[in-house]
Amino acid sequence: MSEQRVAVAKTYKLYVGGAFSRSESGRSYPVTGARGEFLAHAAQASRKDARDAVSAARKAFPGWSGATAYNRGQVLYRVAELMEGRRDQFLAEVSAAEGTNGRRVQSLVDAAIDRWVWYAGWTDKIATVLGSANPVAGPYFCFSVPEPTGVVAILAPQSSSLLGLVSVLAPVLAAGNTAVVVASQDRPLPAVTLAEVLATSDVPGGVVNLLTGRTAELSPWLASHADVNAIDLTGAPAPLRTELERTAAGTVKRVLRAPASEPDWTRTPDITRLRAFVETKTVWHPMGA
Amino acid sequence: MTREQVWEYAPAPESRDVARLKPAYRMFVDGEFVDGTGEPLKTVNPATEEVLAEVGTASPADVDRAVRAARRAHDRMWGRMPGAERAKYLFRIARLVQERARELAVLETLDNGKPIRESRDVDVPLVAAHFFHHAGWADKLAYAGYGPDPRPLGVAGQVIPWNFPLLMAAWKIAPALACGNTVVLKPAETTPLSALVLAEICQQADLPPGVVNIVPGAGDVGAELVNHPGVNKVAFTGSTEVGKLIQRAVAGTGKKLTLELGGKAANVVFDDAPLDQAVEGIVNGIFFNQGHVCCAGSRLLVQESVADELLETLRRRVSTLRVGDPLDKNTDVGAINSAEQLARIRELAESGDAEGARRWTSPCPLPDKGFFFAPTVFSEVQQSMRIAREEIFGPVLAVLTFRTPDEAVAKANNTPYGLSAGIWTEKGSRILWMAQRLRAGVVWANTFNRFDPSAPFGGYRESGFGREGGRAGLEAYLDV
């Protein structure tokens, strides 16, 4: 008979500007598992937390977008390495959140890790694939390159707590953007653990800012924030989508609309999500001796 | 022969008859010119204020008819036609534009007020080039990087501005058709004529009925078109203000949207620039098409160490610009497109005076009639002034100075817009450094206002999204 050791429970916090903090509002909300059991409290971010997250993302943007594609690729690959080390923790948390077990949950976590690897490999290929040398009718060298759009607000998928989140976050980062992510409202815990991975990886602070809380409360502030350049509505509550899209028009944000239903994230992605958050820049220069 | 006298160029007007102007123009729906049931509008020559023609406009019912015609054409034929066949229609259109180039140029100049030199040498040749380029894409879409069999979207509703009436129609129609879409296009209220002649060219090319429909009218017709549930794709070029309204209107409908909006481009001149060419680039940047250019280089950022020298050369050069009859082959700067636009330019220029900028106006003579505004350069402009922040869309340049490359970048990017930018320096590495940092969709280095159908064009930030031209431009018209 050995005494049962009491586990040390984790406090789930927001991740903003490279630091873990409680909501400035002091609010939190209980998170329950798929079978209704209490799992933990998550911080309930406020509009001010969203504002701070956007500032942090903007501040991190020049460094991240200015890093070499090779460097970004290695940094994102490193995320996969660290996730691998926490595989059991992710299995447990995804399992608790999504109510899946066994091979199914393993495949979800493995796919999430592999997705980082897939997108890490894209960083130094986006410009090759999406850029062009333009054969203009004149004595000019003209080329087009994709550049990151800027600060992207991501409303993460509501169902797929980890794989879905990685599937929307990784392409945004791979393209050189910085992100403010609103995690799945009811299944936020794997996202916070992912933030802990990011914090200990080489992803610079502020490149990813993770908010937990009410998507409906936070998303209008992000959609209207003038310093947000694009918004991914994938996880937006259906009744809010049209209004969020309207709000985003206030500063001509790029909007990636929500699919009618949450996609099957286990399928191999294509480059649609990379293309959604880049701007094509065309540069002309004369050719003359 | 040692006289030193003023050499006056005799007027060299292009013949107005070439335009084959008709007293009345009708909208083009389902392959036919038909009477619109909207209130007809009168289109005016801005250089003389004379009415050129009466133009039938579309009512909501007419827009509906046009969208239905486009839908039929798409579903029954155009969307399924092999790309190689679609291509041949586009090649035909390109050739017909070339054949009727002079007529189109004169008509464009009459209706828009732009100098014949520009409509002849820039607008119309680019129109033909745009159709020619996109014709070639029609059967090669599988190679464009959007998958093995990218599909068209369906019916495209397109709304275009008055500054490049025919060229904007080509920018919209050519890629849409190449990708297998059909279109309903609304030309600008003040410049509907050339698009209707393009419709005639579509007829002459035997383009199947309903593939291209042209519905003239004012903003209400545009709104009707954008909001029509039968439209799958909306493309708009115009002001940021209207672009935002359209983005709002399209929200929640699932219609694919691309916007090409306003700009306040910085043209950055370093002290090691090729100064004579920089001056030409500055002039071309802001006085091309009377400054009615969304990507105009309306903010000149000049390094302090050459500011005085450059400004002096610039003023002298601007003084040689010939402002007047747009049909005169020697005219450099034509008429402002409308009384409203002229009033807006005047109002903004007056704000420059009021806010303490120093105004210099070209001493050129202006015609007695018509809407004209002399080329104007404001110096001692500060970032905070309205003339440095708002799009003037006229021949008015705001000159600011900077000291270091970082300051130049900071000032250039200090605007919600992001359409274009210019860099002038002989130092290659600085060009690339700047080009990377300027938040603009098009960066011209040691040149300005160059356009080509193979070169993607479009904005960052509030200058819109989506690209026109080149491989990147196809995305706007494919279901990908």
Place this chain on the structure above:
Amino acid sequence: MAALSTGTAAGERETPAPRPSPLPPDLADATRDESTLRRFLHGLPGVDAVGLEQRAAALATRSIKKAAKLWAIDTAIGMVDLTTLEGADTPGKVRALAAKARRPDPARPEVPSVAAVCVYPDLVDTAVAELRGTGIGVASVATAFPSGRSGLRVKVADTELAVEAGASEVDMVIDRGAFLSGRYGRVFDEIVTIRRACRGAHLKVILETGELATYDNVRRASWLALLAGADFVKTSTGKVSPAATLPVTHVMLQAVRDWYDRTGTPRGVKPAGGIRTTKDAIRYLVAVHEVAGPRWLSPKLFRFGASSLLNDLLMQRRTQLSGHYSGPDYVAVD
């Protein structure tokens, strides 16, 4: 002004010619020594070839009609340096050219005479005799024209031959080899030396832009010549292709315009070679008008080095006045 590089016997013998006006200090400093000269020339703003050619092409679309065209034709006739520079030249050929120069269109005495006749040094005396009292200049090429490949003594002697025979204008060539190898001081000294040898004769400095190859070089060579005291900068000998082009002439017009701004002294430009039609000539005049300014629309500041151009100008002049096209047999072939 002291010669910059190794002085030559010929150079040292000469007494300095009076400068037209003192140069502003920055320009005077430019010629202090070889390295200041190099720094100055390489500090001139660069020329972007594409932008320059574009501007030249755009200006060339000006449509000059009616009275403006007639004025341009007469002005161009008055700017012609009627030229013969052939090995086969004879006194007879020069006399015929002089007759043409005096009265280009015998049927129309109101047609202005040309600016000058341009010949080799040994034919200067013939030209001078034919043109005495007409006000028409006699220009002589000199300095081992067209290649310039000889010693300075020969070049000076060549110049003296022309000047002593009565040439009122000297069209010298620069040492392109020296220029292209960066020996600017040598080129400068030669021009200064020849200027002295001109003894007041009008000095046109031929850059031979076709051999300088880049517009940056044309700009530097123009300034070099102006600093050394050239009255005119001239594009070409006519023996090298390309000869005069519109973009090159633009660069030279910019140089004299900027020179005037900085010194207050107007200097001239002479495109030579390849300008054969009235259309060409008018394009050049438009460039003069809009790049340098109306002040340069005078034979004092702008010349055409040409031979066949004159007849085309005369034919076009008749067409303008008669309203129908003329033919080559209605003007004198020389």
